[in-house]
Amino acid sequence: MSGEGDFEVEVPDASEIIDGLFVGTAEAGIEATVGANCRQIRYILNVGGCVTPAMFAAVAEALANAENGNDDGRGTKTLAWNNDQVYTQNGVVTLAMPMDDFGRTQLTEAFLQRCFDFIAAGLEEGRVLVHCRLGVNRSVTVAAAFLMRRNRFSADQALQLLRERRPGAQPNEAYCEQLRQMPQSWEDGQVADAEYDAIALAP
Template sequence: MSYLSVDCDKAKRILETLTQTRAYHRCLPGYSVGDPEGMNREIAGVDCDEVYNNIFIGDVCAAKNKSYLRRVGITHVLNAAEGSSFGMVNTYTKYYEGTGIKYMGIRLMDLSVADIASHFYPVADFIEAALNEGGKVLVHCLMGISRSATFVLAFLMIKRGMSACEAMAGVRRRRNVHPNDGFIRSLATLDNKLARKNYLY
């Protein structure tokens, strides 16, 4: 069996996990249960969820709302859609000057052909360093569904030893994420590489 067919089988299992895991509506981080803003994201004007301890996935509105970031205690921001063209988020490092927030930007379109895998390890290192400092990380793209979710899933696989399906199920229960098909294939390839590496060692 070729590596390609193995990756395809794994991609199918990841997609099955995604479709079979239900995302539950949760109170917006930074608010208490019962707070109208915390339960209605349209009122709050941001969309964000804590998907793992001190790791948050959010949308462009969460990323640009500095008062909300202070409220949650965000210390690091990873923009998975850095840029000024359609579908991108134009924050950059300068946007967070004076906030104490450490920033990392990745220029990546939400396209199945985009090479997201080349960023997996640098992004995982950025998130891990933030957590080791006792920080809280917001990983965002435009909507907080595909690019940002893929990076968090890759982090959980690389740094926390989860399989792609375990990571997907855990994140999916906390946020309605849906990486595009190309990103799911990239996660499948990463999953198989990590499994082979662990087998060898």
């Protein structure tokens, strides 16, 4: 699989992988923030770089703040913008951690730990959605890494569970290869340890 744009099999907008953790599409993220939020999502991790209503709201707020001041010392107004930011809309907290669709993002310790901490915090408070554009590649990769880290699954075990719970899940092979290298990295102490409790599988 080269990218999400090549995927033609119809998949649901979101699938529950373990109790409280969903993987899905950008549309599922929109439904949770400005729609009925039928799944009662509390936290959203957007790894697709998709521009969602929550991001629009954050940009509007940042622009308003810039209009109110934020002088850069040269008499001009500045607007701070960072992809790794948290946005809140209608009570739903969103973190944007964009990944490349073609497997070129390096799943570094810092990147993964930020994602893991956000997902874990969200599960403490309710339900979490991890989404990209189609919900078959980037979001699946991060969810698989989370299962590996939290439950000590192998890459194959995590991916098998995701494919069972999320029809069409098919992360880019470059991401699969990075996932396969992760357990050894964790055993070598290259990733900060975190005391995650065992988690229940979704029914």
